Amino acid sequence: MLKETFLLLLRHGYVLDDPRLDNFILVDDKRIVIIDLERVEEEKGDDGEFFADSVIEMLMRWYK
Numbered sequence: 001m002l003k004e005t006f007l008l009l010l011r012h013g014y015v016l017d018d019p020r021l022d023n024f025i026l027v028d029d030k031r032i033v034i035i036d037l038e039r040v041e042e043e044k045g046d047d048g049e050f051f052a053d054s055v056i057e058m059l060m061r062w063y064k
Contacts (some may be wrong), residue, residue: 001026001032002024002029002032002059003054003056004031004032004055005024005033005034006051006052006055006056007048007049009040010043010048010049013042013043014040014041014042014043015042015051015052016039016055017039017041017042018036018038019059021056022036023036024061029030035050042046
């Protein structure tokens, strides 16, 4: 679900540069919503999906 959230943001041309778990809320056990958009920046390349995967992997390591 995190990847879906990151990819949705990427489809609009942005990336989240503050990927802490307290910046996300699980809604109805179906989707994740970003609640802190203060550090959202324009995506500047074609590797957005790689970035999303990297951030998710990093979050998994931090909060394991």
